[in-house]
Amino acid sequence: MKDLFAVVMLLGIYSLLSASFFVAMDAVDVAFTEAAVGAGISTLLMLVVITMTGRSEKTTRHKPWLALLVVVFTGGVLIYGTFDMPYFGIADAPIHSHVAPRYINESMKEIGIPNIVTSVLASYRAFDTFGEVVVIFTAGIGVMALLSVGRRPEEDEKTTAINDSMHEEYLVIRIVTKMLIPFILLYALYVQFHGDFGPGGGFQAGVIFAAAIILYTMLFGLTTARKVINQSFIQFIAAAGVLLYGCVGIVSMLNGANFFDYNVLASDPVAGQHLGILLIEWGVGCTVASVMIMIFFNFAGRREMQQNNEKVNNIEGDSL
């Protein structure tokens, strides 16, 4: 498969198939995230990178026999390990009998949320999710450190010229997107607050929100998108999301309980849990949305810089 474009498309389809596979395995939250994050964002980023680095790929393999040997050995060890694993779907496997029953039976009393995954994600193991939000924040900062481009003054008349030329070319898709974007944003907010009752939550909502804005940026051009959403505001939201998440923990610490103990946040414990989970889901949603937008703006900004450099070189080339 020499054409990278086909490879990336197949990866997108692969993620979508694995998302539907997770639905078949009763893992609805995971399927939602895999579809939104795996099929959506990573395929999109890879496509942006391919426009910058070219689509063809050399087919010389790098020491294939050594690779095959290592892989077959690791696979062999793993297959050796699978023989004593509990069979697929058996109810009395160790993981269903030790820690999980408490989550399934008591979570309604202790936290009062139908979606057990959200209650485990946000309350029992809230620190894992906090670590995860920091991972997303680190990725955003890392991509910014690598790809951020110093902004030079924009010439306004040049941008409006591009806008008009793009207008007729993308007429149909622009009209449809103008109709769609408000509904996508509304859907993102629905997913954000529906996380307690059905599949959904901060991550999926953040990604869908970012997808809507990325769609706008792709069609209406980076310069107009930068006017609509300025970069420093997005960075502020990313930092604010992480700080909001952390402050919920600090408030519960100041009230005398342990870090991330929501029982002390409100008068009675269950209301405290609801408030805590709502706040941290909001923090997660803000951070994920702003980081995904930040990452895409950095990639697109880098691509724009490369194209300008090529234009400048061509102009110098012609004028020589």
Next chain:
Amino acid sequence: MIIGLFNDWVVVVLMMIGLYIVIAHGNLIKKIVGLAIFQTSVFILYISMANVEGGSAPILAEGIKQFSNPLPHVLILTAIVVGVATTALGLALVVRIKEAYGSIEEEDIQHLDNKTQDETEIQATEGDQS
């Protein structure tokens, strides 16, 4: 036996494919694709571990008694997000490598590195003689 462990063998095969791509393919983007496949296979391992025969999704509703285990789902939510973070950072590095080296093939980069390595050594030896 076969049906019981079928999921785990699928996981092992996917893992081997992903690992092979990462090691054998020279193109940097192909390596990241291999990494993504390698990570997705781990997700399938966790989720097939959590599934209970005849159980429904872990959302409390009246009338449903048997649920699949919510804990691996939480772990995998974290792992997916970590996977995407690594992919985003890897792709940012690929863009910078393309700008710096002009190519994203492992041999070209290795070749250019060895060339600069020899140049510095030649300068060093001249420095010693003078």
Next chain:
Amino acid sequence: MISHLPILQVIVPLMAAPICLLLKRSQLVWLFSLFASAIAFIISVLLLQQVMTSGVISYELGGWEAPWGIEYRIDKLNAFLLLIISAISTVVLIAAQTSIEKEIPKEKHTLFYILYLLSLTGMLGIVSTGDAFNVFVFLEISSLSAYALIALGQDRRALWASYQYLIMGTIGATFILIGIGLMYQMTGTLNMQDLSQRLPEVAQTRTVFTAFAFVIVGVCLKLALFPLHLWLPNAYAYAPSIVTAFFAATATKVAIYLLIRFTFTVFGLSFSFTTLPLQGLFLLLGLTGIFVASSAAIYQNNVKHVFAYSSIAQVGYIIVGLSTSTITGLTATLLHLFNHALMKSAIFLALGAVVYRLGNVQLSSFNGLGRQMPLTMAAIVIGGLSLIGVPLTVGFVSKWYLLTALLEKGWWPVAILILLGSLLAVIYVWRIVEAAYFKKPLADSVPVKEAPLFFLIPIWLLITANIYFGIDTRLSLQVASAAAQSLFGVSP
């Protein structure tokens, strides 16, 4: 507030990172991150005292008790590592602002400090958590920020080194994830303490054996043990000097901590050293690592490469100490963790000063540096001596305990090989000393002044610590032996 110390240790640098993003100006951000790192150091000192007096501290996050919620368990081993990491990060941060002026473009300074704080958070999080999956999450935080920090290096090879480190690091982290998954599948719990109680029943199954193999390989990849060390030399040589100084002293130590934690606490001593021939494997890999890395260090002409290879050799010493699996052996390992962190951060900070003045670290440009930068070169020489293990320095103490452990075990051939390994170290340190003091500077090289004050204070702080702990070993020895005994289940 005293009871919240374990979580504050991780939260302080973690919350400092987004705040730095809001502060924007790099001078202010530098002071703020130095302040945050200093607080983390103070907390780790308090924690160490608390642990030494009142034993293990357990802190349940979210108020849920152990196997259900996440639990922070701080015992002597954690507290010792937390002290090393936060101390080194505070000292290295002092020299950060002056060093990155020459190495990182102006607008990326704030992002550098944020990534630095995040990698510090990641490492503190790995060391202090008692939950297996939480280790993976914080491992990813510290690794992601490490990839981005290494890629900030000036040389274009930094990008390629960071990419290779990303691929190897992600494979390592995913191996650890597979290992944790298999362990979880057989026991049903993620808490390390709970795992160590429930694993013996299922210890003889093949799945637990595979889980153990995968976790060990994943951690050894992060550890840069001999066959899996390919990413380390380039990553440390081409990264900004401050990043190398910080990671050389802490990143491998955290991975060694993970190795000790999984082999001793989670899987139990009997299981780890009987089923997998771990003892022989570690001994073999450690020794080959020492000899291969030290001999490779001799032929490098980039001084950072020399000391990167010597780091791999020092990891070899640590793994040999671990393979003895006796109390004195483990004490020697923990001592060497502490001493190696002091040595390597001092040397790499001194190299940072050389890069600040000269711009490159080629051995040829070192000629005649002894007279031009006397204090910096003196620091490198003392660091080199303590690497070899000359008496009155920290290196001697850990070599001494390593040798006694080996002789106690009766492995006198291994002891001789260790001494031979130190001779190799003499050769590559001598090459630098000879270039710096006995060679005339090159004709075209412009004479350089001494390193600025901001470099000299941390360097000489570490060098005095190098010598002080070489003489008065009460603190490091007492904590290391107490930690070793607690790991062996012998109450001190």
Next chain:
Amino acid sequence: MDIIINISGALFLLIGSFLCISGGVGLLRFPDFYTRMHAVGVTDTLGAGMILIGLMFYSPDFLTFSKLVIILLLTLLIGPTTSHVLAKAAMHNNLMPKLQQEDNIKETSSSNY
């Protein structure tokens, strides 16, 4: 009464699945990119639409019914747009449709692109 609902629901589902199968077969059999895209267009818009209508008959309460209506409107809006953009992108990369009379070699090479 519910027998009629069941039968019509099953009927719609049957038609929908038949359309999807025909789209799939079309995808394999048609020689050229644009004809293949037509087949996919059929599956995407009509096939999915029919299945959704069939599901509406089986929906237990009004909430799922209204959700299904919204999904149907969405697919009717998005399906044709994506086919349009796909065709425009193909034309943009100068991939000429395989016309009946001229069958020169250049096209055949590019058509199985």
